Structures are given as structure tokens and as C-alpha cells.
Amino acid sequence: MFTITDREFAQLASYIHSNSGIYLKPEKKMLVLGRLHQVLLQLGLDNFTDYYEYLVSDQSGAAMGTLINKITTNHTFFMREANHFHYFKNHVLPYLKQTVASRDLRIWSAGCSTGEEPYCLAMLMDEYFGISKKEWDTKLLATDISDKVLSLASQGIYEKGTIGNLPKHWRSTYFTKLDEDRVQIAEGIRREIIFRRFNLMSLRFPFRRKFHVIFCRNVMIYFDNRTKAELIQRFYDWLEPGGYLFIGHSETIDKSQSRFHYVMPAVFRKN
Template sequence: MLTISDQEFKQLTDYIKANYGINLKSEKKTLLIGRLRNVLREKQFAGFADYFNYLITDKTGEAGITLIDKITTNHTFFMREADHFNFFRDRVLPYLAGAARDKDLRIWSAGCSSGEEPYTLAMIIDEFFGLDKRWWDTKVLATDISSKVLEMASKGIYNNEGLAAMPAYWKLNYFEKYDSERSVLTKKIRDEVIFRKFNLMDENFPFKRKFHTIFCRNVMIYFDNETKIKLVKKFYEVTEPGGYLFIGHSESLNRNETDYKYIMPAVYRKEKQ
């Protein structure tokens, strides 16, 4: 039976937190063993000491990619926390339509998982601008740390049952039949989302221009408070004055620890300067 000592668990979880921001507490020990069991078996490691040595000495990057794919939970669906999307459509886009310079709209879906969130934003934007959209640059940047989910998301293929909460208009106009159980987003919408691998724990965010809106929902629940404060500060620095930050409903920001202004549950704004 595969086991992990307290020392090995601390060594591995310290590495995960330092590199990916994910804070795995002691009660997650069984989960970690379960997620990595097959990796140790396939590599024929005697135990977690051998695995950790492999992890820190691997020069190909493969070990880290596999680790993050195994330990992250990528659960999302279309129209998740729908009031956020309604607010984005009814309040944010009308504001940005008048405020964005050069008709350049910059939206970032950080921690995009399997793509439902950025594609939803792309459909809302398409519907909002209509024929005028051709004059705008409205591409959505979608990033995640997991190569596995990014590959899945870029294909834009989803089970039909997952589209149940979606407006009928969207299903008719933005999806095509893929097979008997799945539908695929039209090329028009797929082309509106740019998927990139990105680690939110990187010291510097390499963006040349600031974002009008950042969605980072149900990501910071994995971080401790110190990591969250640092990340939100970096988000603030890359947000345009007047821009918005959306987080998950199970998350919150301490108003004494951020310069963002609270707007409504899980929605914050960088005040105009």
C-alpha cells in the first residue's frame, strides 16, 4: 500500500505552494496519494522520496505539467454564477463601449479551466456589439496552469447536457453538431478566445497593456491568505482604471487589504483616477 510520510508530504506540498500557489493542508494527504498513485506506478518509483527527487531534477518540464494536471480540479460549466455574466452584459459592457480607447477591449479569464467561462464571455460580447463588433478588437485572453485543460478548451467541444442552462439563441447561433452527444462552438467564437498557459504565481505579469475586466473565479480558494493578497495586488496593477475584477461567490476580498472597491458580491472595481 502506497503511503507518504509527514516529512515527504510537507516537502511536496511546500514545493506545490511555492511554485503554483496551491495550499494543500494535512487533511489532503489521502487525496494527494490518490491523485499521484498512477504516476509513481508508471515511473516505477519506490515511494514519494524518489518521486520528489524526479520532480525537482526533471529538466523537460514534463514532471511539473503532470503534477499540476493531477492535483488540480477543473470543474466548471456554462453560465456558472450567471449573475456575474448578467452584470458583465448589462453594466460592464455598456461602460466599456464608451470608455475603451481605440475600440480595443481587453478581457482576461484567469484560471479558465475547460473554457466555458471565456467562451461565455465571447458569446456575450458578440451578442452585445452585433454588427458593430467588426470595428472592435474583442478577443478574450484565457489562461490556465494545466496544459491538459487548455488543449481540451481550445477544441470547443462540449457535451450537450452541459448546454442546458444556455439561452436557446446561443445554442442555435454559436454551436454546431459534433456527434450524437456533443456540440462544437462555431469557428467564429473559437477564434475570439486566445488560450495560453500561464502560472498566476509568476513574479511579474508580462502584459503590455492593462485589462478592462479580469475574471478569476473559484481559483483563490486553493490559496492561503498571503498568496491571495499578493495575487490580487498584481491583478490590481494590470487593471485599467474603471476596470472590474470578478471572483467566485465562495471567495471574498478583505476591503482593508485591497484597493479594489466592492461593487456587489464577488465583483470589485478599480476606481477611475
Template sequence: MITITEKEFNQLARYIKDNYGINLKEEKKILLIGRLHTVLAEHNLESFSQYYQYLIGDRTGKAAITLINKITTNHTYFMRENNHFHYMRENVLPSLANTIKDRDLRIWCAGCASGEEAYTIAMILDEFCQREKLCWDKKLLATDISENVLSMAISGIYSKEQVSPLPDRWKKEYLKKYDEDNFVFIDKIKDEIVYRKFNLMDSIFPFKKKFHVIFCRNVMIYFDNDTKDKLICKFYDNMEYGGYLFIGHSESLNGGLGGFKYIMPSVYRKE
């Protein structure tokens, strides 16, 4: 297997941080080699210096797509950090029901990975709107930088093991058999989610309207403090007053909340 020099690692790590915000530390060298060695072999590249030149010289964008698909972890599962979904159902949605007057509820799952979070929120919304007899336009925006996981999310297909943490009532109402080992979400739920490829490092977020709720969980653990603080400011600017931000349990806003008010661990509000 081709090894990587200190200079080559720093060069590639800088490219990844500048373009995707991911902060690769020294201990990630072996991981980087392991995930990219097949790419070097496929293109007959003999060093990571050659790979870097191939990467920056590729005008098709395919090399960058392959890179981000290789280096992102995208680990998630249904009902992860479940207290967030409970707070969403019991506190956030009743609050928004009293403040949203135009039926236009806007929620963004930033870093949605393979879709478990977005589908969970869609089911919570459907259940809440049925119970409260609300007629919200409640489409969710779900974005990720990896095309691989977005294709998985769009399919809405999950194994028996993957959907096992879901409540039985949801499995009965919102899932149907896909084949012997897998289930798929019904169109009613799939159609509530708009999936898009999106880079959180883009300098301008091109959204016409602001969001009432943003989920960005277990994404910023890969960013350094400066990158994270800039992203939090962009979230603030793209959120309605009274809106909620959910981040991962292992994440924080560094003491500087960027204008957000602390509600509970990993939940903040724009006031």
C-alpha cells in the same frame, strides 16, 4: 498503495505552494496519494521521497506538468454564477462602451479551466456588439496552468449535457453539431479567444497592455491569504482604471481590497 509520511507530505506541499500557489492542507493527504499513485507506479518509485527527487531533478519539465495536471480540480460548467454574466452584459459593457475610445477591449479569464467561462463571455460580447453596432477588437485572453484542460478548451467541443444550461438562442447561433453526442463552437466564437498556459504565481505578468475586465473565479479558494493578497495586487497593477474584477462567490478580498472598490458580492472595480 504507497503511503505518504508527514515529512514527505510537507515537502511536496511546500513545492506545490511555492510553485503554483495551491495550499494543500493536512486533510488533502489521501487526495494527493490517490492522484499520484499511478505516477509513482509508472516510474517504479517506491516512496514519495523518491518521487520528490524525481520531480525536482527532472529538467524536461514533464514531471511538473504531470503533477499540476493531477492535482488541479478544474471543475466548472456553463452559466456558473450566472449573475456575473448578467452584470457583465447589463452594466460592465455599457460602461466600457462609453469609455473605450480605441476599440481595443481587453478581457482576461485567469484560471479558465476547460473554457466554459471564456466561451460564455465571447458570446455575450458578440451579442452586445451586434446590438450596439460596436466594432471592438474584443479578443479574450484565457489562461490556465493545466495543459489538459487547455486542450479541452481549445477544441471547443462539449456534450449535450454540458451545453444544456445555455440559452436556446446561443445554441442555435454559436454551436454546431460535432457528432451524435457533442457540439462544437463555431469559428466566429472560437477565434475570439486566445488560450495560453500561464502560472499566476509568476513574479511578473508579461502583458504589454492592461485589462478592462479580469475574471478569476474559484481559483483563489486554493490559496492562503498571503498568496491571494499578492495576486490581487498584481491584478490591480495589470488593470485599467475603471476596470472590473470578478471573483468566485465563495471568495473575498480579505477586507484589504488592494485598491479595488467593492461593487457587489464578488465584483470589484479599480478606481
């Protein structure tokens, strides 16, 4: 049976924070132990000191990827926090349709997990633009730090029960039945999403142009206040004037430290 000392936990937590921005409080020590003990067994390691040495010596990034997959909770579902999607369709898209002369929409789902969020956005845009959609570039960027969830997201395969709360015409138009238990996002919608691995803690955001909309919901709950403030400033810098930022309802933005304008709960706008 493995144990993890306070020193080992602090060392591992510091490494995770430095490389991913995820902040693990001391009370998460047993959670970390529970989620990583199988990893140590598979690696043939006896303790967390040796595991830390294994992490820092790995140059491929695979060890860090496995670590992030184990300690993060990728819980999401279609139309999560549905009022955001309604606001996006009823207010944001009409604004963008009127103001984006290039007809090149740049929308980023940051921390996309298993893909439900970007697929919902793609379906909303398909429905909103209708036959005029071919005149617009509506491809979305969807990123996550976890290779595991990106692989699942790119396949677009979900349990049939997970789409029960979606509109009936969405279920018939945007999903294909694979078998009695599974459905897959229609190919036309899958082609609308560009899935990429990206660490939000990267010192450089490798984008060529700024975004009109950024969704980063229920990601910053893992970060400490300083990391959140720095990331929010980056989002502000990478939004076009008038652009929107959507965050999770359990997350907040300190108005005294941000230039974002409050629109509605968990929705902010760049002036």
C-alpha cells in the same frame, strides 16, 4: 500499496506551493496519495521521496504539469455563477463601449479551465455588439496552469447535455453538432479566444497593456491568505482605472488590505 509520510507530504506540499501558489493543508494528504499513486506506478517509483527527487530534477516542466493536472479539480460549466455574466453584459460592456476610445477591449479569463467561462464571455460580447462588433477588438485572453485543460478548451468540444441551460438561440447560433453526444463551439467564437499557459505565481506578468476586466473565479480557493493578497494586488496593478475584477462567490477580498471598491458579491472595481 503506496504510503506517504508526513515529511514526504510536507516536502511535496511546499514544492507545489512554491511553484503554483496552491496551498495543500495537512488533511489533504490522503487526497494527494489517491491522485498520485498511479503516477508513481507509471514512473516505476517506489515512494514519494523518489517522486519528489524526480520532480525537482525535471527541467522540461512536464512533471510539474502532470502534478498540477492530478491535484487540481477543474470543475466548471457554462454560465456558472450566472449573475456575473448578466452584470458583465448589462453594466460592464455598456461602460466599456462608452469609455474605451481605442475600441480595443482587453479581457482576461485567468484560470479558464476547460474554456466555458471565456466562451460565455465571447458569446455575450458577440450578442451585445452585434453588427458593430467588427469595429472592435474583442479577443479575450484565457490562461491556465494546466496544459491538459487548455488543450480541451482550445478544441471547444463539449457534451451536448452541458449546454442545456444556455439560451436556445445561443445553442443554435454558437454551437455545431458533431454527433449525437457532442457539440463544438462555432469557429467564429473559437477565434475570439487566445488560450495560453500561464502560472499566476510568475514573478513577472508578461503583458504589454493593462486589462479592462479580469475574471479569476474559484482559483484563489487553492491559495493561502498571503498568496491571495499578493495576487489581488497584482490584479489591481494590471487593471485600467475603472476596471473590474470578478472572483468566485466562495472567495473574499480583505477590504483592509486592498484598494478595490466593492460593487456586488464577488465583483470589485479599481478606483
